[in-house]
Amino acid sequence: MSRRTIIAMTKDEWAQKYWSDLTEEPDFQRKKFSKSLTKYHNVLFPEPMTGSRVYVPCCGKTLDMIYLADMGHEVIGVEYAKNAVEAFHEDNSLTFTTEDVKDGPFVLYRTKEKNIKIYQGDVYSMTAEICGQFDAVFDRSSYGAIDPVTRTTYCGVIRSLMKAGGRILMETLYYDTSLACPPPHSVTKEEIVNDFTHFNVSTLEVYDEDKGWWADIVDEYQCTISMLQLK
Template structure:
C-alpha cells in the first residue's frame, strides 16, 4: 500500500478496541436528514474527487458508476452530465428527493419488486437511478455490476461491526477492470467517537487487499472541517483500488 506521510507521525489505533461497538441506527440517519444534521454533505462537491477525476474515469465513456450511501451528492449529476449511468442507494427518501429538487431534475418513482416497501427514483433522462433502501438489502434488487464506485462517506459511515459485510457487497458489484475510489479519515478515535468513523490503513488492507491493489492518491489535512471533533488532528485519505 502506498502512503505519503506528513511530518506528523499518525498513530494507528486498533479500531476493534475503540469504536467496535458504536452503532448508528437507520432511524438515526433518517432523523439527521429531517433535522438537517447533514454536515457530511458537500454542496460544492468533493474537491479531491474533482482533482483526481481524470485518473478515475480514464477517458472512458458510458460507465456505470455506483454511489453507496449517496445522500444528495452533487457529484452524481457531474457523472450523469458526462454521459455515465449513475446508480445510488440511500436510506433517506428525503435526501433523494432533495437531490432531484436541488439539481432541478424531474423524476419518477416506483416500488422495487424484490424489496417490499422500498422504492427507486429515476431521473426523466434515465441515467440516474437512486434506490431508497438499506445498503444491506440492495443485492436483492439485482442492480448489476459497475465499472466505478465512488465511496465517499459510506465506508466511514457504516457501523464498524458491519464493515466486513459492507465490503463484501461492494466487491460483489464490481466488473472486471473496475476502479474504486474511497475516502477515509485518520484521527484519534479516543477523542472523537464518529461518525465519520476512524478507519485504519491496516483495515483498508484487510478489507480490500485480497482482491484489490491499493494506492493512496492523496492525504490532506481536514481539521478545519472538523474543528468541533475535539481531536488534535484529522486527515482525509483518498485511496484508488484497482483489480488484482
C-alpha cells in the same frame, strides 16, 4: 475537546438525525463537487472516459451524482433516507418517477433530466440482480460512516457489484480516537486492505485538515484518498 458519546448509529437513527429536518443541511453535505472526484476522475475512469456505470453508496443528496452524470456516466445511487432522495431532486430542480423494485426492498427513483437512478433502501440489501454491475464506485466516506461491525458485509456487497478490473475511489478520515468517538469512524489503510481483500489498494493523497465538514468532531483530522482496483 470533550469526547463524544456516540459510538454507532442504526440506519434509522442516521436518517432521523440527518434527514428528518430538511431546513438544516447535514454537516457532511458539500455545496460543491468533491475535490477528490474532480481531481482523480481520470484515474477512476481511465478507459473509457464516458459511458461507464458508477455506483454511489449511501449517496444522500450529494452533488457528485450530478457531476458524474454530466461527465457522461450512468449513475446509480443507493440511500436509505427517503427525505434525502427527494431533497436531492428538489434542491437541483430535477423531477423523477418512482417504482417498487420486485426483486428487493427498494423504491427506484428515476431522474428524468439526467442519467441518474437512486434506489431508496438498505445499502446492505443491494445485489447485482437488482442493479447490475459497475465499472466504478465513488465511496465518499460511506465505508467510514457505517458501523465497523458491518464492514465485512458492506465490502462483500461492493465486491459483488463490481465488474472485472473495477475501481473504487474512496475518501476516509483518520483522527485521534482518544479525543472523539464516531461516527464518522477513523480509518487506517491497514483496515481498508484487510477488509477489501479482493482489491489492490493504493494511496493517492493524504492531507491534514483543521476545518471542514466534520470539524465539530475533532480539531484536526487527516483525509486520505485511496484507489482500489479489483484483482
